[in-house]
Amino acid sequence: MSHPHKQLHSFADISNDIKGFEIVSTQFGPDGRVYILLIDKAPERVRGMFTPASLKDRHTYKVLILDDHIQEVCVEGQQFNYHYVQPLKNHLLLVGARCHYYGPGQYDLNGKILDYEGHTVNEMLLGDGIQSVQVTEEGTIWTSYFDEGIFGNYGWVEPVGPPVLSPGMKREIKYMRTKQQPLMIAMH
Numbered sequence: 001m002s003h004p005h006k007q008l009h010s011f012a013d014i015s016n017d018i019k020g021f022e023i024v025s026t027q028f029g030p031d032g033r034v035y036i037l038l039i040d041k042a043p044e045r046v047r048g049m050f051t052p053a054s055l056k057d058r059h060t061y062k063v064l065i066l067d068d069h070i071q072e073v074c075v076e077g078q079q080f081n082y083h084y085v086q087p088l089k090n091h092l093l094l095v096g097a098r099c100h101y102y103g104p105g106q107y108d109l110n111g112k113i114l115d116y117e118g119h120t121v122n123e124m125l126l127g128d129g130i131q132s133v134q135v136t137e138e139g140t141i142w143t144s145y146f147d148e149g150i151f152g153n154y155g156w157v158e159p160v161g162p163p164v165l166s167p168g169m170k171r172e173i174k175y176m177r178t179k180q181q182p183l184m185i186a187m188h
Contacts, residue, residue, distance in 0.1 A: 012066045021062055029087040030137040034066040037085040037094070053098040053108050053154060055079050063092060075118040080110065086135040088113060091121055093141065097130045101155035111141075128154050 014036070021038035029035050040060045046052050058077045063085050065071040073092060082094040092114045099108035109123035110130070126133075131146040 012070060014064060014066070014070065017062075017064055017070055017072060024061075024082070025084050027084065027086060027134075030135060031087060032067070033087070034064075035085045035087065035092075036064040036066070037082065038062040038064065039082075043081055051083070051098050052081050053096060053100050053110070055081050061094070063094075071116075073114070073116055073118050075114060080108070080112070082112070083130070084133045086133055086141075088135050088141070089139045091115055093133070093135060095126060095130060095133045095143070097146075098154060099125065099128050101128075101157075107155075128156055 012034075018036075018038055021040055022042045024037040024039050024042070026034060026036045038061065040062075043052055043055050043059075055078070058079055061075040061078055061082060063073040063075070065073070065087075075094070081096050081098065083097045084093075084095040086093045086095070094112040094114065096108070096110035099110035101107045107125060109125050110128075111124040111126040113121045113123070115121055126141070126143055127145065129145045131144045133144075134142045136142070
């Protein structure tokens, strides 16, 4: 059996763009561009193994968007621990894998919609235990969950149900979520 060797070629040098930052994640968007989420300092894990939902100090995130050039979006003063970035129509979506439930009507909103200047447009609850996220060209948000599923273990005893949006978000939301299926949100 032959094992041909493939040579990979770089298409962008981001070494100067990541100075002073750590790479959190890298994903393709539905537009074919590469989205890299960076943080100025990675947070310590809880008990050495669990990802914290919130950060002890305020941190700066940076999103690099790569195609034929490098676009940079800086998001300063954040106290939530974000893990994924995706384009969401004319915005960016940051998603934190973990979120806490504190009591009725009190929980972390782990989805943040930003403009390309790094300003918050809106926030939403996507559920605890997010393993991955992908957004379609139409703006449908797909999430998958790790072993704790949509129930999580940060105070949640019931599944989250439909995505919970911050007050004032005026869009029709269609959703589907089960323990075996990913979350699908269509924003129109």
